[in-house]
Amino acid sequence: MSTHVQKPGWFTVNILNRAVAWTTRRGLSVWGSRVLAVRGRKSGEWRTTPVNLLTVDGKQYLVAPRGHVQWTHNMRAAGGGELRLGKKVEAFTAVEVGDDDKVPLLRAYLKRWKAEVGVFFGGVGPDSSDEELRRIAPDHPVFRIAVGS
Template identity: 35%
Template sequence: MAYLKPPWFVRAVFNRIAMATGLGHSETLTVTTRVSKQPQQIPVVVPEVDGVKYLVSTRGESEWVRNIRADPRVTLGKSSYLAAEVPVDRRAPIIAAYRPLAGKVVEGYFRDLPDDADHPVFALTPAR
């Protein structure tokens, strides 16, 4: 699966600002890393479709995607969820809801990775 690595500025500066301020409707996603078991935090935009919250990876097979596949327990803000990957044939309406929320900044990623299969999507169920 494809992956578009974020530039240094996004990793080192923009992501921190987005998480601290909620810039662009972003929320902070916390996952557990596969090897070190340490928390990884990334800003995400979370579309809601038919009452279900989703995570969409605009850059493809990212580290946070691999981490969720290894441990589906995630935190979004202060709420805990279990993440379940959505099959490719069910991703289109979720991605369609995501794109206007995320804004023009993500359009280049969808141009470079036009196939829904290149954008992992996870449904979030509140953890009990």
């Protein structure tokens, strides 16, 4: 498994993520945003972060543009969590998608949010070849989620 992580800078942590989370908690989705809540793998306490909810062929996915960050480790341990938008809370289960199946999902994610997260994909974009997307797939965890499970 890749150990690729791009930690967010001060501005992202203290300004951007807080602003997106604040609006999302009030029920206003920013470009498909939700607040992801996952139990910490050691503490058992809820940990939250804003995420982009991707829908492809009627199925929902969470993609980690910054790589194997804390929420991805917690998701693997917990097997699910909650997606929050305003007062709406949806519990879900999660299954990690294998690297070989990520290519169309990464392409769809980059088509939707390249302006926001493209910098984290090493120059690979939605128009890149399947080979280029396959090369970066191990660096970006993807989880298929099932709401209400």
